[in-house]
Amino acid sequence: MRIKTVLILITIVLFISSISYCTEPDISAQSAILMDTISGRVLFDYNSQEKLPMASTTKIMTALIGIENGNMDDIVKINKDSVGIEGSSIYLYEDEEISKKDLLYGLMLRSGNDSAVAIAKHIGGDVGSFIEMMNMRSKEIGALNTNFVNPHGLEDKNHYTTAYDLALITKEALKSKEFREIVSAKTWVANRDKNNYFYNKNKTLWQYDGGDGVKIGYTKSAGRCLVSSATRKGMQLIAVVLNDGNWFNDCYKLFDYGFDNYESIIVYDKGQFIKNLKIKDGNEEYLPVITEDICTLPLKEDEKEKIKVVIHLPDELEAPIIKNTKVGRIEVYLDGEMMYTTNLISKYEVKKINFFEKLLRSLDK
Structure with missing residues (x-):
């Protein structure tokens, strides 16, 4: 009985501590x-x-x-x-x-x-x-x-x-x-x-x-x-x-x-690869899309699993494309509220191919 009583008291103390730990300050x-x-x-x-x-x-x-x-x-x-x-x-x-x-x-x-x-x-x-x-x-x-x-x-x-x-x-x-x-x-x-x-x-x-x-x-x-x-x-x-x-x-x-x-959490890093995007009439068929900036958010422990990332990108892009061009957006949500958004950009330059290059490419397929 004595051991059970001690355990109950410890549990109560820890519970009270956790309440005060998260209580907003009185100012x-x-x-x-x-x-x-x-x-x-x-x-x-x-x-x-x-x-x-x-x-x-x-x-x-x-x-x-x-x-x-x-x-x-x-x-x-x-x-x-x-x-x-x-x-x-x-x-x-x-x-x-x-x-x-x-x-x-x-x-x-x-x-x-x-x-x-x-x-x-x-x-x-x-x-x-x-x-x-x-x-x-x-x-x-x-x-x-x-x-x-x-x-x-x-x-x-x-x-x-x-x-x-x-x-x-x-x-x-x-x-x-x-x-x-x-x-x-x-x-x-x-x-x-x-x-x-x-x-x-x-x-x-x-x-x-x-x-x-x-x-x-x-x-x-x-x-x-x-x-x-x-x-x-x-x-x-x-x-x-x-x-x-x-x-x-x-x-x-x-x-x-x-x-x-709160703890500062990196949701995604600057220059992080997101997707290879299909390119029309370019010297490259696919273009890596990366994040323009880092996203860090202060989160409580129970919020870390509630983060949702939404990516907005077209199905394909048409060349030419300059390096670091904005091609889309990435949004970060917590419980349905948007917390952060930044551009998605092209990692490389993609040049437009001419008629003969397109013809040669079609013959290779």
């Missing part, structure tokens, strides 16, 4: 999301579509536009309109000459509002034109519930986003090597005579194992806002919390939930 944010950086799969969602002010997390988009336009070593001459901007500052002074790279580090590590204006004027010619670039880029990314009216995030009723949109913007920005290097830097020494030491305000880099970004923000109306990222076991996650007094700890709870319950 205090007004809005939050946890997203996989590669696939964009949402692993946790709380009011993520609510439009809210985002304070200095605005600067993620400012940095992205700054990196995508011009060279990192561009020299920016500071005019008086970029000096003495309200709030956080890297203390730019009129007629100072500073590299765009140093401005970007000052923007993301020290949250310099003056740096944001200097980047905007350098890239856009004026702040208004830069704001147009920010809004256009956000729509391209799919952040449809976001509106920027400034490059730094100071309070304005028409300046807003959602946790979901911020995650999408961050997902896009993290594709950039330069962006990843900037937001993961704990410190930076700028090439200037004074105020040249930038210390990153994002404690995620120190406090969370695998923390590698991204940006903090605070204003009275927005509250404490944090977009953070972390990577473990080949899986990078983005956590966003808006108006959250427990901002860092809540992001860490979201990360723990994601890393504890």
Whole structure:
């Protein structure tokens, strides 16, 4: 009887542990999301579509536009309109000459509002034109519930986003090597005579194992806002919390939930062979079709057997066909919901044969 009692107790403990292991985190944010950086799969969602002010997390988009336009070593001459901007500052002074790279580090590590204006004027010619670039880029990314009216995030009723949109913007920005290097830097020494030491305000880099970004923000109306990222076991996650007094700890709870319950699985690799496609009037009768990109998905253990892959290809293609031409699509579904899609492309070039070559081929058959 005693052995049975012990076994029953062990079973109960294991059952309770398994429940807590999968329980979604209890957080205090007004809005939050946890997203996989590669696939964009949402692993946790709380009011993520609510439009809210985002304070200095605005600067993620400012940095992205700054990196995508011009060279990192561009020299920016500071005019008086970029000096003495309200709030956080890297203390730019009129007629100072500073590299765009140093401005970007000052923007993301020290949250310099003056740096944001200097980047905007350098890239856009004026702040208004830069704001147009920010809004256009956000729509391209799919952040449809976001509106920027400034490059730094100071309070304005028409300046807003959602946790979901911020995650999408961050997902896009993290594709950039330069962006990843900037937001993961704990410190930076700028090439200037004074105020040249930038210390990153994002404690995620120190406090969370695998923390590698991204940006903090605070204003009275927005509250404490944090977009953070972390990577473990080949899986990078983005956590966003808006108006959250427990901002860092809540992001860490979201990360723990994601890393504890999901595993990054390769559904198919980049360049993976899918099928030999019949070719009409080509110097080759068949053409190998391969995947254009890798597909990795964060999956729970019980989801791995529920993945379904659907391939869309024509019965045949007509030559000529250029190498790496899109010839079809591959879609990945989980419980009927499409999680990922990418192109299927031609592995080789196939040339069109002339009349005499076709005649010779028919005689050989």
